[in-house]
Amino acid sequence: MTGRLELIVGPMRSNKTAELLRRVEIRRQYAKQHVLLLKPSADTKAAAGVVESRNTNGCGKMEAIEFPFVDPWSAMPILTATEQNIGKRLECVAIDEGQFVQDLFLFTKRLLESGHDVMVSGLELDFRGLPFGEMLQLSWLVRTFAGNLTELVAYCSCGAKALYPQRFIDGKPASYGSPVIMAGDNYEPRCAEHFVLPGRPH
Numbered sequence: 708m709t710g711r712l713e714l715i716v717g718p719m720r721s722n723k724t725a726e727l728l729r730r731v732e733i734r735r736q737y738a739k740q741h742v743l744l745l746k747p748s749a750d751t752k753a754a755a756g757v758v759e760s761r762n763t764n765g766c767g768k769m770e771a772i773e774f775p776f777v778d779p780w781s782a783m784p785i786l787t788a789t790e791q792n793i794g795k796r797l798e799c800v801a802i803d804e805g806q807f808v809q810d811l812f813l814f815t816k817r818l819l820e821s822g823h824d825v826m827v828s829g830l831e832l833d834f835r836g837l838p839f840g841e842m843l844q845l846s847w848l849v850r851t852f853a854g855n856l857t858e859l860v861a862y863c864s865c866g867a868k869a870l871y872p873q874r875f876i877d878g879k880p881a882s883y884g885s886p887v888i889m890a891g892d893n894y895e896p897r898c899a900e901h902f903v904l905p906g907r908p909h
């Protein structure tokens with residue numbers, strides 16, 4: 708039997724990570740399931756780490772396995788070892804910050820096909836308003852593997868629903884040409900009217 712995909716999407720400050728951690732917690736606590744929590748990192752080796760939500764209510768942090776964002780497959784031996792350890796298949800694999808994960812579509816598909824439920828949270832759009840990584844592709848897996856999609860909402864300071872992650876570099880709106888992944892940037896959720904993107908071609 709194949710697993711099901713729970714996809715959690717929304718802009719910054721929509722509590723995606725908090726929602727992911729909540730679901731991990733209730734599976735562990737009430738359903739007595741084994742859930743492996745994975746987190747992409749810029750490190751080149753898989754290692755222990757922590758997933759932390761910016762929301763201070765609810766489960767704020769949780770231990771996670773960090774894997775290089777360019778190679779989610781490197782987490783597979785940890786999954787296999789855990790399953791040998793507990794003597795059965797893990798019920799669920801949870802992935803935070805899915806937008807950073809290369810090969811996310813295939814990796815998730817492989818987990819579903821091998822009978823694991825998968826939960827993925829992440830951003831669908833980057834600071835340019837373009838599809839971020841492979842997050843949008845995962846909706847095909849939701850339909851095909853009978854999963855579900857949760858769209859969390861964040862608000863612009865004007866009160867309208869925020870669609871875009873407004874990025875700031877040194878306090879100024881980031882230009883279209885700035886690198887997609889860079890340290891020291893800041894974000895806030897903005898509606899279409901208040902989203903500013905200097906240098907956008909269209």
Ligand SMILES: [Zn+2]
Nearest residue numbers: 863865898901
């Ligand atoms: Zn606004």
